[in-house]
Amino acid sequence: MALSISTRQLDGVTILDLSGRITLGEGSVQLRDAIRDLISKGEKHILLNLGDVNYIDSSGLGELVSAFTTAKNQNADVKLLNLTKKVKDVLQVTKLYTVFDIYDDEAHAISSFK
Amino acid sequence: MTGPQTGRLSFKLASTMDSVAEVEAAAEKLTQAAGLDEDESFRVVMAAREAAVNAVLHGNGYDPNKKISASFENNGKSLVITIADEGEGLDPAKIPDPLAPENLLRGTGRGIFLIRSFLDEVHFRQLNPGTELTLVKHLTPVGSNDVSQDTDTK
Numbered sequence: 001m002a003l004s005i006s007t008r009q010l011d012g013v014t015i016l017d018l019s020g021r022i023t024l025g026e027g028s029v030q031l032r033d034a035i036r037d038l039i040s041k042g043e044k045h046i047l048l049n050l051g052d053v054n055y056i057d058s059s060g061l062g063e064l065v066s067a068f069t070t071a072k073n074q075n076a077d078v079k080l081l082n083l084t085k086k087v088k089d090v091l092q093v094t095k096l097y098t099v100f101d102i103y104d105d106e107a108h109a110i111s112s113f114k
Numbered sequence: 115m116t117g118p119q120t121g122r123l124s125f126k127l128a129s130t131m132d133s134v135a136e137v138e139a140a141a142e143k144l145t146q147a148a149g150l151d152e153d154e155s156f157r158v159v160m161a162a163r164e165a166a167v168n169a170v171l172h173g174n175g176y177d178p179n180k181k182i183s184a185s186f187e188n189n190g191k192s193l194v195i196t197i198a199d200e201g202e203g204l205d206p207a208k209i210p211d212p213l214a215p216e217n218l219l220r221g222t223g224r225g226i227f228l229i230r231s232f233l234d235e236v237h238f239r240q241l242n243p244g245t246e247l248t249l250v251k252h253l254t255p256v257g258s259n260d261v262s263q264d265t266d267t268k
Binding site: 024025055057058059061062063065066068069085086089090093094095096099 | 131134153156157160163164167171212213218219220221222224225227228231232
C-alpha cells in the first residue's frame with residue numbers, strides 16, 4: 001500500500017496524517033515533497049501523525065531525518081505523533097528515537113510547539 | 115517453497131523495484147511458513163527487503179543487463195536468505211556506523227545496519243563480480259545450529 005497524506009491545521013500546527021508505507025520510491029518522495037512544500041510556505045510547526053504507517057524502511061527513515069534537518073535549518077520543527085510498534089522498533093534500533101520529539105497524544109504534541 | 119517446514123526456493127530477478135517486492139513477498143512466505151511471530155517476521159522481511167534494495171540500487175544500479183539472485187531456505191534449524199548482485203562489490207568494513215554522533219542525522223546509510231540488527235547472522239561474500247549477502251535467522255537456540263558461511267560475521 002502506497003503512502004497517502006492528508007493535511008489539516010490545528011492551533012497553528014500543520015498536521016500531516018500519513019497512512020501506508022514510507023519506503024524507497026513513492027512513499028519517501030511523497031513525504032519529501034509534502035515537507036518541502038510546507039516549509040517553502042513558511043510553516044514552522046509540523047506534526048507527522050504516523051499512526052497509520054505500518055512500515056518504514058531505511059529510505060523512509062532517511063526522509064524523516066531529512067525532514068527534521070530541513071526544518072531545523074529553516075527554524076521550523078518537525079515532530080512525530082502516534083508511532084506504530086514497528087516504526088517505533090526501527091526508530092529505537094537506529095537511535096533516531098532520541099533525535100525526534102515523539103508524542104502519543106495529539107493535544108500534548110500541539111501544545112509542545114507553543 | 116516445497117513445504118511449511120523445510121525447503122529452498124531460488125530465482126533470478128531483474129534489477130527493479132518490482133524485484134524488491136518479490137523478495138519481500140518470498141521472505142514473508144518463508145517466515146510465515148516457519149511460524150515466526152509478527153515481530154520476528156517483520157524484522158526478517160525488512161532485512162531481506164533492505165538487502166534486495168542494496169542489490170538493485172547500490173549493487174546493480176538498476177542496470178537492466180544485471181540480475182539479482184535470491185534464495186530462501188528453511189533448513190529446519192534456521193531460515194537462510196541469500197541475495198546477490200552483479201555490481202562492483204561492497205566492503206562491509208567501509209560502511210560508516212550510523213549510530214555514531216556524526217552520522218546520526220545522515221539521510222542514508224542505515225540499510226546494512228538494520229540487516230545486522232535484525233538477523234542472528236549476516237555474512238558477506240565477494241563474487242566476481244558482485245556481492246552476496248547471507249542472512250540467517252535461527253529457529254533454534256544460538257549454538258545449536260550448523261549453518262556455516264564464508265566470511266565476516268556481524
